[in-house]
Amino acid sequence: MTLQGKVALVAGATRGAGRGIAVELGAAGATVYVTGRTTRTRQSDYQRPETIEETAELVTAQGGKGIAVRVDHLVAEEVQELVTRIREEQGRLDILINDVWGGEKLFEWNKSVWEHNLENGLRLLRLGIDTHLITAHHALPLMIEHPGGLLVEVTDGTAEYNAGHYRLSPFYDLAKVAVNRMAWAHAKDLERHGATSVSLTPGWLRSEMMLEAFGVREENWRDATANVPHFVISETPRFVGRAVVALASDPQRSRWNGQSLSSGGLAQIYGFTDLDGSRPEAWRYVPEVQDAGKPADATGYR
Numbered sequence: 001m002t003l004q005g006k007v008a009l010v011a012g013a014t015r016g017a018g019r020g021i022a023v024e025l026g027a028a029g030a031t032v033y034v035t036g037r038t039t040r041t042r043q044s045d046y047q048r049p050e051t052i053e054e055t056a057e058l059v060t061a062q063g064g065k066g067i068a069v070r071v072d073h074l075v076a077e078e079v080q081e082l083v084t085r086i087r088e089e090q091g092r093l094d095i096l097i098n099d100v101w102g103g104e105k106l107f108e109w110n111k112s113v114w115e116h117n118l119e120n121g122l123r124l125l126r127l128g129i130d131t132h133l134i135t136a137h138h139a140l141p142l143m144i145e146h147p148g149g150l151l152v153e154v155t156d157g158t159a160e161y162n163a164g165h166y167r168l169s170p171f172y173d174l175a176k177v178a179v180n181r182m183a184w185a186h187a188k189d190l191e192r193h194g195a196t197s198v199s200l201t202p203g204w205l206r207s208e209m210m211l212e213a214f215g216v217r218e219e220n221w222r223d224a225t226a227n228v229p230h231f232v233i234s235e236t237p238r239f240v241g242r243a244v245v246a247l248a249s250d251p252q253r254s255r256w257n258g259q260s261l262s263s264g265g266l267a268q269i270y271g272f273t274d275l276d277g278s279r280p281e282a283w284r285y286v287p288e289v290q291d292a293g294k295p296a297d298a299t300g301y302r
Contacts, residue, residue, distance in 0.1 A: 020237025
């Protein structure tokens with residue numbers, strides 16, 4: 001699969017799923033603008049070591065062209081400047097990945113609305129919903145100038161799963177359900193322009209933060225299964241990246257317009273694998289895993 005000549009924007013590409021998606025787009029030959037709030041000279045409130053420059057370098061190392069741009073996607077002016085730059089430098093935008101999140105340190109596990117910190121909950125909603133709308137508002141007009149564009153709204157949980165399961169708290173629940181609905185709504189508007197919109201969820205993601213929480217590295221991640229056997233269904237961030245590449249490379253991708261998809265589900269259809277050759281399908285097993293005692297949001301770290 002090749003995406004040579006295609007231009008992508010991965011909003012929220014500092015780490016996790018966003019980084020994995022950006023790298024796989026690069027491996028397919030795309031020019032990828034990677035955005036986030038953490039650079040080598042300026043950190044976000046996460047206070048983590050991953051940077052957008054590192055992501056851009058990984059994209060380039062895989063054969064694409066990575067371009068790092070620091071953007072706070074809550075600031076409309078910064079997003080508008082980013083899109084203006086893409087227009088001036090590339091003249092087009094073929095793929096928009098809305099992966100902005102930033103809520104890991106804001107949600108409280110299994111807290112009702114009156115128990116949850118209100119300020120943190122409302123900021124979580126702004127980071128998880130407003131950023132996606134602001135980015136879509138400014139970037140989609142450029143994307144629809146050429147037919148065949150692809151919008152991917154990255155969330156946690158398929159629409160089917162989230163419709164029947166309470167996700168931690170009203171704040172987290174609303175943020176993740178809203179992104180699925182957002183992709184469906186955008187699909188109605190984009191269809192007449194020959195573009196496709198989907199929501200996409202990874203499974204139990206072995207993000208940098210998840211590996212750190214379990215005290216392992218990617219090289220020895222299976223050691224964590226000694227204490228959490230269900231971690232065996234986890235996947236690398238590159239797996240969801242390969243799902244995006246499969247969608248972007250499919251000339252019939254409009255068949256997915258408005259649908260809620262998962263990395264594991266698409267792997268069964270398109271035949272791609274994770275880095276180790278496996279095809280984990282976490283959402284197929286999540287209900288059983290929860291019944292066995294895994295926290296309900298353990299798949300949600302991005």
